[in-house]
Amino acid sequence: MSDVFLITAVRSPVGVGKPNGALNPIAPLDLIAHLLRVVPQRAGVDPALVQDVILGCVSPIGEQGANIARLAALKAGFPVEVPGVTLNRMCGSSQQAIHFAAQAIASGDMEIVIAGGIESMSRVPIGSDWPQEWPAEFPYRLVHQGQSAEMMAEKWKLTRDQLDDYAFESHVRAAAATREGRFEREIVPVPVTREGATQMVRVDEGFRPNPDRAKMGALKPVFKEGGVITAGNASQISDGAAAVLLASEVAVKQHGLKPRARIVARVVVGADPELMLTGPIPATRQVLKKAGLALADIGVVEINEAFASVVLAWQKETGADLRRVNPNGGAIALGHPLGASGARLMTTLLHELERRNARYGLQTMCIGHGMATATIIERET
Numbered sequence: 001m002s003d004v005f006l007i008t009a010v011r012s013p014v015g016v017g018k019p020n021g022a023l024n025p026i027a028p029l030d031l032i033a034h035l036l037r038v039v040p041q042r043a044g045v046d047p048a049l050v051q052d053v054i055l056g057c058v059s060p061i062g063e064q065g066a067n068i069a070r071l072a073a074l075k076a077g078f079p080v081e082v083p084g085v086t087l088n089r090m091c092g093s094s095q096q097a098i099h100f101a102a103q104a105i106a107s108g109d110m111e112i113v114i115a116g117g118i119e120s121m122s123r124v125p126i127g128s129d130w131p132q133e134w135p136a137e138f139p140y141r142l143v144h145q146g147q148s149a150e151m152m153a154e155k156w157k158l159t160r161d162q163l164d165d166y167a168f169e170s171h172v173r174a175a176a177a178t179r180e181g182r183f184e185r186e187i188v189p190v191p192v193t194r195e196g197a198t199q200m201v202r203v204d205e206g207f208r209p210n211p212d213r214a215k216m217g218a219l220k221p222v223f224k225e226g227g228v229i230t231a232g233n234a235s236q237i238s239d240g241a242a243a244v245l246l247a248s249e250v251a252v253k254q255h256g257l258k259p260r261a262r263i264v265a266r267v268v269v270g271a272d273p274e275l276m277l278t279g280p281i282p283a284t285r286q287v288l289k290k291a292g293l294a295l296a297d298i299g300v301v302e303i304n305e306a307f308a309s310v311v312l313a314w315q316k317e318t319g320a321d322l323r324r325v326n327p328n329g330g331a332i333a334l335g336h337p338l339g340a341s342g343a344r345l346m347t348t349l350l351h352e353l354e355r356r357n358a359r360y361g362l363q364t365m366c367i368g369h370g371m372a373t374a375t376i377i378e379r380e381t
């Protein structure tokens with residue numbers, strides 16, 4: 001089996017997923033095509049050498065439908081010989097895209113693959129592709145993820161204060177990272193035209209530069225009367241895109257590419273579909289075991305902040321040191337453009353490992369219907 005290397009990783013800024021959000025005027029096809037033009041350039045790879053473009057998208061319908069991966073590769077000017085495929089593993093979609101790309105390369109089927117994701121939630125809202133009626137006869141109760149987040153808080157005895165403290169810290173970290181320019185290497189600015197005027201969007205829009213802890217504490221619960229999940233401690237509705245280029249050992253040598261990290265291990269797991277968001281716990285255990293590592297060996301963790309209760313329940317189970325977890329903030333502050341988040345987290349993880357000169361990075365995400373993805377990467381020195 002070939003080793004699989006991350007050669008480049010980029011993302012768009014994440015916009016607030018509302019009609020007045022920074023990225024709302026740009027169609028999802030144009031947003032991801034914009035990144036696809038940049039990725040081979042930054043990697044120093046001729047686009048004709050890319051053997052597949054695998055993109056995650058959670059609402060692959062309407063403007064995001066008709067296999068947006070293939071359309072985006074064509075729109076970006078890739079030769080017609082470069083194929084594209086869109087997949088939906090819900091919130092883990094573009095982490096899954098990275099896994100499928102890595103598996104294709106490891107097996108020897110392919111040498112160079114782009115994996116990424118796209119979601120414009122302001123233009124194609126979450127739920128756009130859901131059935132009008134959920135199946136009446138189903139072996140499990142199908143609940144909203146916000147209700148699952150409430151159940152997690154109850155099961156792990158997480159208080160509203162604990163969740164809000166965590167969410168507040170996410171904003172503090174995202175604001176500090178942005179102020180210090182930590183995202184500048186990973187963000188590709190996006191030209192956006194609104195009412196005839198074109199502006200470059202360069203920074204994430206969702207975080208609060210001066211978060212107000214008291215205001216967060218006063219927000220009403222959204223998913224359950226008397227509950228603890230609010231707009232402040234849940235991930236935001238967002239627009240964004242991200243993409244990475246992966247290559248085999250052979251391709252690295254043949255084309256003189258510069259590997260930045262190696263994919264060490266990857267897993268996908270299923271868990272309780274009703275509690276839904278617990279998957280990162282077994283996924284973390286399994287991926288560490290596969291890699292022969294302990295959590296203490298991991299320099300940086302990126303776990304998707306779908307809800308604060310997801311991260312805190314995972315922390316209670318794994319004993320993770322929160323100082324190394326989402327050090328630049330997470331989806332609570334930066335937003336969660338569903339299909340793009342997996343590649344967004346991987347991009348941020350890679351850059352943070354480099355900034356710290358750390359060795360191993362772990363990424364994990366909870367996924368709808370009770371699943372999770374996890375990946376370990378090792379920075380190349």
Ligand SMILES: CC(C)(COP(=O)(O)OP(=O)(O)OC[C@H]1O[C@@H](n2cnc3c(N)ncnc32)[C@H](O)[C@@H]1OP(=O)(O)O)[C@@H](O)C(=O)NCCC(=O)NCCS
Pocket residue numbers: 091145146208211212215216219222230231232234235236237306336368
């Ligand atoms: C929780 C959720 C329903 C809130 O949606 P929303 O009401 O449109 O959210 P908003 O951003 O408008 O916030 C609502 C209010 O809370 C306030 N607020 C939100 N975050 C805040 C913060 N950190 N500090 C202070 N106030 C905050 C907003 O300012 C807004 O106030 P206003 O009504 O006075 O304008 C939505 O973000 C959501 O569904 N998130 C989860 C998405 C999801 O399920 N993803 C998949 C994961 S599995």
